[in-house]
Amino acid sequence: MIKIYQRLWQVNWAEQWQYRANLLMYSLYGLVSPVVYLAVWTTIANSQGSVSGLTANDFITYYLTLLIVDQLTSDITIHILANKIQDGTLAGDLLRPAHPVLTSTLVYNIAFKALSFIVLIPVWIILVLLFQPNFGMVTPGSLLLSIPTLLFGFAINFLFGATLTSLAFWTTRVYSVSEFFGALVVLFSGQFVPLQLMPPAIQTVAQYLPFQLFKFVPIEIILNKLSPETIARDFVAYLVWFVILFLIFRWTWREGIKRFSAVGA
Amino acid sequence: MRIFQLLSALFKINVQMTLAYRLDTLVNILLNLFWLGWELLGLNIIFSNTKSLGGWGFGELIALLGVFRLVNALMAALIMPNTQQFNTAVRDGTLDYTLLQPVNSMFLVTFSRMVIWRVWDLLLGAILIIVGMQLSGSKENLFGLLSFLLLATTGSIILYSLWIVMIAATFWFIKFDNNVTMLDALLSTGRYPVTIYPIWLRVIVTFVVPVAVATTVPLQALRGDLNGLQVLLYAGISLVAFLVATRMWKAGVRHYSGASS
Numbered sequence A: 001m002i003k004i005y006q007r008l009w010q011v012n013w014a015e016q017w018q019y020r021a022n023l024l025m026y027s028l029y030g031l032v033s034p035v036v037y038l039a040v041w042t043t044i045a046n047s048q049g050s051v052s053g054l055t056a057n058d059f060i061t062y063y064l065t066l067l068i069v070d071q072l073t074s075d076i077t078i079h080i081l082a083n084k085i086q087d088g089t090l091a092g093d094l095l096r097p098a099h100p101v102l103t104s105t106l107v108y109n110i111a112f113k114a115l116s117f118i119v120l121i122p123v124w125i126i127l128v129l130l131f132q133p134n135f136g137m138v139t140p141g142s143l144l145l146s147i148p149t150l151l152f153g154f155a156i157n158f159l160f161g162a163t164l165t166s167l168a169f170w171t172t173r174v175y176s177v178s179e180f181f182g183a184l185v186v187l188f189s190g191q192f193v194p195l196q197l198m199p200p201a202i203q204t205v206a207q208y209l210p211f212q213l214f215k216f217v218p219i220e221i222i223l224n225k226l227s228p229e230t231i232a233r234d235f236v237a238y239l240v241w242f243v244i245l246f247l248i249f250r251w252t253w254r255e256g257i258k259r260f261s262a263v264g265a
Numbered sequence B: 001m002r003i004f005q006l007l008s009a010l011f012k013i014n015v016q017m018t019l020a021y022r023l024d025t026l027v028n029i030l031l032n033l034f035w036l037g038w039e040l041l042g043l044n045i046i047f048s049n050t051k052s053l054g055g056w057g058f059g060e061l062i063a064l065l066g067v068f069r070l071v072n073a074l075m076a077a078l079i080m081p082n083t084q085q086f087n088t089a090v091r092d093g094t095l096d097y098t099l100l101q102p103v104n105s106m107f108l109v110t111f112s113r114m115v116i117w118r119v120w121d122l123l124l125g126a127i128l129i130i131v132g133m134q135l136s137g138s139k140e141n142l143f144g145l146l147s148f149l150l151l152a153t154t155g156s157i158i159l160y161s162l163w164i165v166m167i168a169a170t171f172w173f174i175k176f177d178n179n180v181t182m183l184d185a186l187l188s189t190g191r192y193p194v195t196i197y198p199i200w201l202r203v204i205v206t207f208v209v210p211v212a213v214a215t216t217v218p219l220q221a222l223r224g225d226l227n228g229l230q231v232l233l234y235a236g237i238s239l240v241a242f243l244v245a246t247r248m249w250k251a252g253v254r255h256y257s258g259a260s261s
Helices: A002-017 A020-048 A056-073 A077-087 A090-094 A101-131 A140-169 A174-188 A200-207 A216-222 A228-259 B002-019 B022-048 B058-092 B095-100 B105-111 B116-136 B142-173 B181-191 B199-208 B216-223 B228-255
Strands: none
Touching (some): A056 A101, B002 B105, B002 B116, B022 B058, B058 B095, B058 B105, B142 B216
16 A cells, blocks of 8 residues: 555655646745735834734734645646546546555655646745735744644645535536635635634634634644644544544545446546 | 628637537536626625725726726637637648638637637626726826726727737747646736735736736826826837737747648
8 A cells, every 4th residue: 555655655756746837837826815815914013003903913924824724725636537537547546456646645745746846945944025914923842733733734625625616417507616714614614814813603613614714724833823722622522523524525525436337548 | 891791700719619509608607697696705705804805895896807807808808718729730730721711820829719708707707897986086087097998998998919929939849838827827926906915916917927017007007197108108018019919929830840640
């Protein structure tokens, strides 16, 4: 099994290394929206001192951390897998004696992530120099605590994306469905604004959804903003959602495969 | 005159293509409405925490969102689909057939695909602008209104010209799939007034990829921030940009050697 992953990693890394220049351009997409929101909220914070207790520096550190966290927990399964299901090339993958999503799709995801992360670092350093944040509240302990949340955040996001992509077995409009959920993620994950600035109703809903585990929770843990009780509760949430989404994915995939009839010989 | 005939022919073809996918159109419009609700909620969250954003009120930001939607429609309805088609055509040589047509090739390449349902976005944008300006309660005068219309047009021409320059560069680089990525990625800065951005970003979206010229600037005219000279200056820039773009396109076509046969 380890051998399979090793081989897949070599292949995927070599393949994607060819596209490193493209990656640099595509990383722009992920960069612009956090910088825009950063500008919006620091403008407001500067004009009135603070927003609900958050200073300009709080917003700068939040969005700069978001850039990193977002990169680490993001998932691109739909772009790898959906067209394979639709045009039938998945048939070839299904013949192999390993789960196609949990092996090649997952490794592709991680290789892409590793490369885009390398691309992001210099850009991120430039942004840090431009915005001059004070990261004084970050400690080795908070960074250490964030590692499991980042790992599980990605795992949950990946399972969520894989489940959504599996809907391609039933509908051709899987990209529209994914766009709809994408908007929900932006809202409930803390991508748009730190969740504590949201209307109370949205905050309550966010508590019961897995999306804040992708971004908001890891960011707040890195920035040392959460109490030990909250952190403990969030860790439980990670485990619970991991199990739930794993079961949902397994079921959807199994039912989807049954319906799958590949086109072409 | 012939240009208009062609345009209406291309429009009809694209309407027919859209009609083949009616349900998709409906789904797209529903998603679009959903995003609108999302954007309004976003503005609402911002303004529940403050009274003004860099001197701009709630109504003015709604109007800006309307202008942004117009520019976004230009991007999504024309620029993205035609670029995709063009990039493939340069690489596999099918562009030859386009160049052989007895029509201005720049026109044909940039208008052959239209995402018809985006017409809806134009309508929505116009409504947002009107409602937003009503909400802001500012008194528009005729000069402001005329210069708004002029600057919205010239801003779009500037973006269109930049697009031409970028895709013309493909004639030299052949594999230049990212020719509009910069423009597309930076477009979302147009949702908010450019004056709130740090200076380096302001320089980028004003001079390098002039998204702000098509979004913030027209609205500044409507707010009465600009004088006649500035309006004329922008109009002049758009004219120059368009001329440069046409030149570049012609040079590109001359350099293009075809990939087929």
